[in-house]
Amino acid sequence: MTTTSTTPATPGPAAGPGGTVLEATGVTMRFGGLTAVRGVDLTVDSGEIVGLIGPNGAGKTTFFNCLTGLYVPTEGTVKYRGTVLPHRSHLVTKAGVARTFQNIRLFANMTVLENVLVGRHTRTKEGLWSALLRGPGFRKAERESEERAMELLEFTGLDAKRDHLARNLAYGEQRKLEIARALASEPGLLLLDEPTAGMNPQETMATQELVRAIRRQGTAVLVIEHDMRFIFNMCDRVAVLVQGEKLVEGSPQVVQSDERVVAAYLGTPFEGEPGESEAAEVRAAEAREAGGTSSSGSGEGKKEGEGK
Ligand SMILES: Nc1ncnc2c1ncn2[C@@H]1O[C@H](COP(=O)(O)OP(=O)(O)OP(=O)(O)O)[C@@H](O)[C@H]1O
Numbered sequence: 402m403t404t405t406s407t408t409p410a411t412p413g414p415a416a417g418p419g420g421t422v423l424e425a426t427g428v429t430m431r432f433g434g435l436t437a438v439r440g441v442d443l444t445v446d447s448g449e450i451v452g453l454i455g456p457n458g459a460g461k462t463t464f465f466n467c468l469t470g471l472y473v474p475t476e477g478t479v480k481y482r483g484t485v486l487p488h489r490s491h492l493v494t495k496a497g498v499a500r501t502f503q504n505i506r507l508f509a510n511m512t513v514l515e516n517v518l519v520g521r522h523t524r525t526k527e528g529l530w531s532a533l534l535r536g537p538g539f540r541k542a543e544r545e546s547e548e549r550a551m552e553l554l555e556f557t558g559l560d561a562k563r564d565h566l567a568r569n570l571a572y573g574e575q576r577k578l579e580i581a582r583a584l585a586s587e588p589g590l591l592l593l594d595e596p597t598a599g600m601n602p603q604e605t606m607a608t609q610e611l612v613r614a615i616r617r618q619g620t621a622v623l624v625i626e627h628d629m630r631f632i633f634n635m636c637d638r639v640a641v642l643v644q645g646e647k648l649v650e651g652s653p654q655v656v657q658s659d660e661r662v663v664a665a666y667l668g669t670p671f672e673g674e675p676g677e678s679e680a681a682e683v684r685a686a687e688a689r690e691a692g693g694t695s696s697s698g699s700g701e702g703k704k705e706g707e708g709k
């Protein structure tokens with residue numbers, strides 16, 4: 402049995418279908434005179450993949466920061482499985498909500514496996530002293546944690562890289578490692594902030610499969626993406642943020658055909674919009690490769706699709 406050090410894979414009650422996992426009500430975030438998020442309501446139900454889209458600067462990441470305790474919202478409440486979440490990110494993780502970051506946050510000089518083990522700390526009971534003294538309880542917990550971490554590396558396709566330093570991974574692999582690390586806390590809800598930014602089409606497809614597999618394992622997903630194909634393929638429901646406010650919410654079909662969305666976002670190519678230029682670059686590289694040439698190498702060293 403593994404009961405001394407870990408909690409079950411799906412924490413908390415109401416893991417079955419139908420329950421509301423996340424309920425954000427009237428979330429507002431002001432920075433001085435700027436209202437980055439204004440009165441946003443959003444729910445995610447058990448078993449759902451929900452998309453959050455909107456132009457650059459719409460407030461998507463700020464909203465995530467409000468959900469995950471990084472910011473204390475100026476107004477509004479965030480509940481996870483019916484309980485108000487604390488305004489402390491490690492407590493939010495402990496409650497069952499994990500996330501990845503738009504700007505990748507890995508321990509660059511730790512190995513892949515160690516990064517995932519760090520993500521497990523909220524699910525182990527062994528404390529600091531036990532870890533430092535390396536007593537029998539710690540060693541058992543460590544073995545179990547490592548087994549689980551390896552399962553997650555297999556799940557995300559990174560098992561062969563377990564001993565590589567995170568900083569030596571390709572960009573798409575770093576994004577996957579962020580997901581593996583987030584999953585290590587055994588979340589009931591996973592928030593992904595632009596998981597495919599900077600990925601090539603093959604990596605994006607693999608990430609779609611990964612997100613579907615995460616849902617099959619019983620973790621609901623809320624995902625921010627600029628890649629509309631990804632969003633409309635994957636999501637049960639999509640919410641559109643524009644200038645901090647929720648403009649539209651509905652099925653992919655409803656959102657795609659809403660004129661306001663088309664006007665505010667989809668139909669208005671943003672000049673110099675980083676996500677778009679990056680996507681164009683990836684498409685061009687893909688076309689070159691399909692044509693049998695790959696001379697420029699411009700697909701490498703790409704940065705994430707973000708404005709800041
Ligand atoms: N800590 C902060 N202090 C002040 N302003 C902030 C802060 N964080 C975000 N903002 C502002 O809030 C607005 C929303 O930013 P946010 O990063 O949430 O947008 P986003 O929708 O995630 O955009 P992108 O698609 O480019 O990632 C922007 O105008 C941004 O400059």
Ligand SMILES: [Mg+2]
Pocket residue numbers: 461462463503
């Ligand atoms: Mg963002």
